[in-house]
Amino acid sequence: MARFAANLTYLFTEMPILQRFAAARRAGFHGVEILFPYDLAVKELAQAAQAAGVEFVLMNTPPPNWAGGPRGFAAEPGNESRFRDDFDRALRFGRALGVKHLHVMAGKARGGLARRTFVANLKWACARDARTSLTIEPMNRHDMPGYFLDSFDLAAEIMDEVGAPNLGLQFDVYQAQMIHGDALAVWQRHTGRIRHVQIADWPSRHEPRQGDIDFAELFRAIDASGYRGWVGAEYTPRNSTEAGLRWLSLA
């Protein structure tokens, strides 16, 4: 069975960030994700992960402008040099933390030039450090209007164009269901490309088994496919984080 990581941007928000690592481990997680840890001290983050005994699995790049700005800008024409500077910063940050995957966010853009920009930036980023695993994740249009990477089929095309072995697909069950209406079918269509998984139920984006997705069937399909990567819990707890963790012992 895959190993589970707690997304500390979503889970255990009842306590300060540095305490969330140990709370995640106590709850049964062996890894953690943080969307954008850049405002935090690398040393403190690394110590918290090490003391808790959890692996740092995922963070996003490039660092965004959360004050109303889009998430990432790897597909935005004209921002190439900013992308490179910010990507290098993320790479340094990720190396210091031993992060397994860096999720490269496309940002808001449309059209052929945006596509070429995204491919060129990804090629550059993949070549920057061939040992670092990069991922791309499609986002649904309802939650992230205008986001360039808005379908898993487009992501597959982009990956083919980039053609780098260290670029993988991030399969978020909630995103797949929102975009394509059948997360399991998306899993089956793109299994070979998937490097990282995230879970939340649909349509609520709460914990598994709160909505319409058949997680027993999905976990069986993930197991049967031979996927041995991480599964990140990226959902908004319905009540407290602890109260909603029953799904973890049933997975």
Ligand SMILES: O=C(O)C(=O)[C@H](O)CO
């Ligand atoms: O929203 C999601 O599904 C993500 O994984 C993003 O990283 C959020 O920034």
Ligand SMILES: [Mg+2]
């Ligand atoms: Mg996600």
